[in-house]
Amino acid sequence: EEPxxxxxxxxxxxxxxxxxNCNVILxxxxxxxxxxxxxISTSEAAELAAALGEKDINNLPLPGQVDFINGGPPCQGxxxxxxxxxxxxxxxxxxxxxxFLSFADYFRPKFFLLxxxxxxxxxxxxxxxRLTLASLL
Numbered sequence: 001e002e003p004x005x006x007x008x009x010x011x012x013x014x015x016x017x018x019x020x021n022c023n024v025i026l027x028x029x030x031x032x033x034x035x036x037x038x039x040i041s042t043s044e045a046a047e048l049a050a051a052l053g054e055k056d057i058n059n060l061p062l063p064g065q066v067d068f069i070n071g072g073p074p075c076q077g078x079x080x081x082x083x084x085x086x087x088x089x090x091x092x093x094x095x096x097x098x099x100f101l102s103f104a105d106y107f108r109p110k111f112f113l114l115x116x117x118x119x120x121x122x123x124x125x126x127x128x129x130r131l132t133l134a135s136l137l
Contacts, residue, residue: 022099024048029060066107071100072115101135
C-alpha cells in the first residue's frame with residue numbers, strides 16, 4: 001500500500017522501493033530478462049508492465065541480485081477468525097501465495113521469509129502448506 005511504501009522510503013532512503021501490483025513487477029522483470037514466454041499473467045498485468053517507465057524498468061533487480069524476500073501474503077482466507085473464508089474474495093486472497101512463491105522461484109534469493117497466520121498450516125487439510133514447502137525445496 002502506498003502509505004506504507006512511502007513511510008519505508010522515508011526511513012530507508014538508500015533502498016529501492018516499488019509500490020505496484022506484484023504480478024506487474026514480476027511480469028516486467030521477466031520481460032526485461034527475456035523470459036516473458038515463461039510468464040503466465042493476466043492481460044491486465046502484461047499491459048501495466050508494458051506501461052512502466054524506463055527508469056522503473058532499469059531499476060528492476062535481476063535474478064541473482066536479490067538476497068532477501070520477505071512478505072506476508074494476505075491471510076484473511078486462511079484465518080480461523082474469518083467466518084467467510086469460502087467467499088470468492090477470500091479465495092482470491094488465498095491465491096496470492098502463488099504470486100509470492102513465484103518471486104522466490106524466479107529470483108532464488110539467499111533468504112526467504114513468509115509470514116502468515118497459524119491456520120495456514122492446517123488450511124485445506126494442509127494442502128496449501130505442503131504445496132508451499134514443495135515449491136521452496
